[in-house]
Amino acid sequence: MGGRERSDSPSPILTATGIRKRFGRKLVLDNVNLEVRPGEVVAVVGENGAGKSTLLRILAGFLAADAGEVDSRGRVGYCPQEPGLIGLLNAREHLRYFGAARDLPPGDALAQGHELLQALGFPVGDPTLVQNLSSGNRQKLNLVLALLGEPEILLLDEPYQGFDQGTYVNFWNHVETWRDQGKAIVVVTHLLVERQRADRLVELRIPCPSVVGGEPPFGAS
Amino acid sequence: MSSARRIVIIAGMQGRDLVRRYVAIALMVVLPLAFYFALLPSHYALLVGGIGLAWSVSAVGLFVVLASRETDPRLVLAGYRPWELLAGRWLLLEGVAAILIGAFALLFLAISRPTATGELVLGVSLSGIVAVPLGLAIGSLLPRELEGTLAIIALVGIELTLPTDSSVAPFLPLYGSQQFLAVAAGLHGVTPPPAPVSVSYALAYTAALTLLATLLWTMRVRVKRSLHRPPSVRP
Ligand SMILES: Nc1ncnc2c1ncn2[C@@H]1O[C@H](COP(=O)(O)OP(=O)(O)OP(=O)(O)O)[C@@H](O)[C@H]1O
Ligand SMILES: [Mg+2]
Numbered sequence: 001m002g003g004r005e006r007s008d009s010p011s012p013i014l015t016a017t018g019i020r021k022r023f024g025r026k027l028v029l030d031n032v033n034l035e036v037r038p039g040e041v042v043a044v045v046g047e048n049g050a051g052k053s054t055l056l057r058i059l060a061g062f063l064a065a066d067a068g069e070v071d072s073r074g075r076v077g078y079c080p081q082e083p084g085l086i087g088l089l090n091a092r093e094h095l096r097y098f099g100a101a102r103d104l105p106p107g108d109a110l111a112q113g114h115e116l117l118q119a120l121g122f123p124v125g126d127p128t129l130v131q132n133l134s135s136g137n138r139q140k141l142n143l144v145l146a147l148l149g150e151p152e153i154l155l156l157d158e159p160y161q162g163f164d165q166g167t168y169v170n171f172w173n174h175v176e177t178w179r180d181q182g183k184a185i186v187v188v189t190h191l192l193v194e195r196q197r198a199d200r201l202v203e204l205r206i207p208c209p210s211v212v213g214g215e216p217p218f219g220a221s
Numbered sequence: 222m223s224s225a226r227r228i229v230i231i232a233g234m235q236g237r238d239l240v241r242r243y244v245a246i247a248l249m250v251v252l253p254l255a256f257y258f259a260l261l262p263s264h265y266a267l268l269v270g271g272i273g274l275a276w277s278v279s280a281v282g283l284f285v286v287l288a289s290r291e292t293d294p295r296l297v298l299a300g301y302r303p304w305e306l307l308a309g310r311w312l313l314l315e316g317v318a319a320i321l322i323g324a325f326a327l328l329f330l331a332i333s334r335p336t337a338t339g340e341l342v343l344g345v346s347l348s349g350i351v352a353v354p355l356g357l358a359i360g361s362l363l364p365r366e367l368e369g370t371l372a373i374i375a376l377v378g379i380e381l382t383l384p385t386d387s388s389v390a391p392f393l394p395l396y397g398s399q400q401f402l403a404v405a406a407g408l409h410g411v412t413p414p415p416a417p418v419s420v421s422y423a424l425a426y427t428a429a430l431t432l433l434a435t436l437l438w439t440m441r442v443r444v445k446r447s448l449h450r451p452p453s454v455r456p
Pocket of ligand 1: 023028044046048049050051052053054055081
């Protein structure tokens with residue numbers, strides 16, 4: 001792993017080393033390595049069932065790995081593939097609930113959340129309960145809750161699912177803005193074109209014999 | 222932001238969720254009352270109604286815990302401490318329990334007019350108090366509403382069918398409450414234990430269940446850190 005560090009880039013803010021995970025007899029992740037620095041986008045790719053979501057859950061601390069180490073040196077914003085929201089609360093209530101966790105007073109949480117929602121084209125102010133939102137809009141809220149409070153590390157598991165064309169393009173522009181702000185971003189993606197936007201690629205395979213990590217940068221230096 | 226303020230926000234948000242499940246909540250509350258009215262004018266109605274309150278409160282507790290099951294790990298990752306999330310739910314449930322204790326006690330006093338007024342109020346109160354951590358513990362242990370509801374039905378059902386002087390009764394969490402309710406209902410064949418003993422039983426079960434709920438809860442929602450070294454460290 002060592003010796004790859006570029007002199008001009010900061011040290012990794014999130015490092016995963018030798019991650020292994022099994023579910024029963026099924027080996028899902030075996031010796032997976034990943035590192036991401038501030039101002040970098042790492043794309044996690046692989047076919048359905050390759051273990052992308054499992055890896056992100058381990059990075060976020062939702063799941064313990066069977067072996068390996070995760071070292072994170074910043075606050076983590078995690079956008080899960082299945083939105084873990086409370087169906088009977090609306091968007092505004094979610095912002096207050098999650099904002100307080102980040103130590104944001106209700107006013108600040110709403111201001112920051114509404115700005116982020118607005119940027120993604122969410123109907124801000126809509127009092128519809130989350131269980132009755134359209135799935136694209138639910139996903140926008142899911143993403144915004146991960147961004148609330150400006151965490152340094154973003155773990156995004158196919159965060160654009162259900163986004164319309166405009167929002168989708170918009171999303172990748174936002175990713176670039178966040179990267180330029182110095183955030184460390186790990187994003188699961190399926191689409192070939194979007195891989196070009198990443199600085200680094202982690203490819204997972206079934207049954208996952210080993211993993212490509214620390215690839216030469218794809219896009220930006 | 223202080224923990225107290227965060228706990229109040231948690232209680233408030235879970236409270237909104239709870240109020241919006243009004244059909245389920247109404248059914249939970251009506252069920253023990255239905256048993257009570259069905260058994261009238263027998264004084265046995267008091268015992269069933271009072272123990273039934275524990276059913277209502279713990280079932281509400283189950284709903285409160287399970288409503289945000291998917292969201293809790295996210296909330297912890299976002300910065301809440303696991304105990305704050307539990308304390309928010311506990312606060313909400315104590316409020317619900319206080320309202321139901323007051324309502325049930327007044328209703329029973331007005332309709333059944335028991336002579337042992339103090340015993341009735343104590344019995345109903347202890348039933349609600351023990352039920353709060355009972356609901357939290359079952360909600361932290363069992364993953365879904367169906368399993369949790371069945372567990373509560375089983376537990377409360379056993380307490381209802383056991384004779385109050387059965388040798389098994391002291392091993393069940395509502396024992397203390399049951400003793401007072403039996404006196405209020407005039408059901409005691411043998412002498413009941415002295416009041417302080419029954420109160421102590423109820424408080425001890427409350428403490429033990431609170432501890433259990435806290436442990437189960439913390440295990441469930443804590444951030445799982447992967448820090449162990451791989452067994453074979455590759456160079
Ligand atoms: N809790 C679990 N219990 C058992 N098996 C699981 C569990 N979670 C995931 N798996 C298995 O682990 C494998 C990887 O799942 P994962 O969700 O990480 O895939 P993925 O790469 O995210 O797929 P997709 O592209 O469909 O989102 C799958 O075979 C899945 O069935
Ligand atoms: Mg996935």
